[in-house]
Amino acid sequence: MFVNSAKELEEICNKDNISICEYTIRSQEEEGIKREDIIKKMRKNLLIMQESSKRARSVEVISVSGLIGGDAVKLSKYAESGNSLCGNFLVKAMARALSSSEVNAAMGRIVAAPTAGSCGILPAVIISAGEKLEKKEEDLIDALITASAIGILIAKNATLSGAEGGCQAECGSAAAMGAAAVVEMMGGTPRMALDAGAIVIKNILGLVCDPIAGLVEAPCAKRNISGTVNSLTTADLVMSGVKSLIPFDDAVLAMQRIGKQMPCELRETSMGGLATTPTGIMLKERILGK
Numbered sequence: 001m002f003v004n005s006a007k008e009l010e011e012i013c014n015k016d017n018i019s020i021c022e023y024t025i026r027s028q029e030e031e032g033i034k035r036e037d038i039i040k041k042m043r044k045n046l047l048i049m050q051e052s053s054k055r056a057r058s059v060e061v062i063s064v065s066g067l068i069g070g071d072a073v074k075l076s077k078y079a080e081s082g083n084s085l086c087g088n089f090l091v092k093a094m095a096r097a098l099s100s101s102e103v104n105a106a107m108g109r110i111v112a113a114p115t116a117g118s119c120g121i122l123p124a125v126i127i128s129a130g131e132k133l134e135k136k137e138e139d140l141i142d143a144l145i146t147a148s149a150i151g152i153l154i155a156k157n158a159t160l161s162g163a164e165g166g167c168q169a170e171c172g173s174a175a176a177m178g179a180a181a182v183v184e185m186m187g188g189t190p191r192m193a194l195d196a197g198a199i200v201i202k203n204i205l206g207l208v209c210d211p212i213a214g215l216v217e218a219p220c221a222k223r224n225i226s227g228t229v230n231s232l233t234t235a236d237l238v239m240s241g242v243k244s245l246i247p248f249d250d251a252v253l254a255m256q257r258i259g260k261q262m263p264c265e266l267r268e269t270s271m272g273g274l275a276t277t278p279t280g281i282m283l284k285e286r287i288l289g290k
């Protein structure tokens with residue numbers, strides 16, 4: 001059975017001198033799933049992620065409601081212009097995140113890792129880091145497996161659902177999964193990967209879920225961009241040697257408690273936050289009628 005805490009995970013990885021990815025594969029093998037089947041499944045996920053993070057960058061993809069769409073193309077062109085402040089790497093990663101979110105809002109195919117609303121973050125983070133570091137396909141697959149371990153720990157000890165824990169549980173978890181995976185991809189230890197996950201969560205604690213008109217479009221798509229930036233910059237922070245004062249398990253505990261303290265208006269009901277601003281209500285009425 002998969003461990004219940006990051007502390008246990010780190011101890012086993014250190015004792016057996018293995019990565020989080022390798023531990024995750026072994027734990028699945030104990031459940032009777034073959035290693036080659038895990039790899040095959042993750043390869044399939046990676047292919048879908050590559051497609052979703054690319055599609056809306058080359059052609060305008062507009063959501064079914066018309067609320068969002070076409071921005072990934074703009075961002076992509078801007079990245080290529082060479083005029084951005086943050087540089088091609090980060091702006092291209094942002095465009096990738098937006099692309100998957102736009103594809104999702106247009107009912108296209110995405111990998112809901114960990115959820116459809118946060119589906120842009122993991123592909124953007126893993127694919128962008130892999131491209132920059134000139135990693136092979138198998139390295140990206142390993143990164144997805146590491147990311148899944150972080151997702152399992154959060155699901156066991158808190159939640160991955162916006163309806164239960166707010167957007168911190170969706171975009172926060174996706175960004176934590178990505179940061180830990182990239183740190184492992186860069187050669188960081190299990191502790192460093194877990195520290196990256198903890199820092200990301202700490203930086204997104206309290207983020208509410210308040211989708212306009214109840215649609216997973218706005219503010220969701222742009223939150224995928226900020227989650228991607230949070231994830232990639234945290235990976236660099238940890239690789240520079242900076243540690244997390246609060247360990248991963250405590251960061252997840254805080255997320256779980258904050259989720260429980262959040263009023264239902266801020267947990268995917270669209271009864272609060274951005275959804276009930278004058279503009280939020282106007283947009284809702286435009287899409288759904290009065």
Ligand code: SF4
Pocket residue numbers: 117118161162163166167168170171208209210211215216217218219220221223268
């Ligand atoms: S705002 Fe809510 S629906 Fe949108 S991505 Fe965040 S948790 Fe999901």
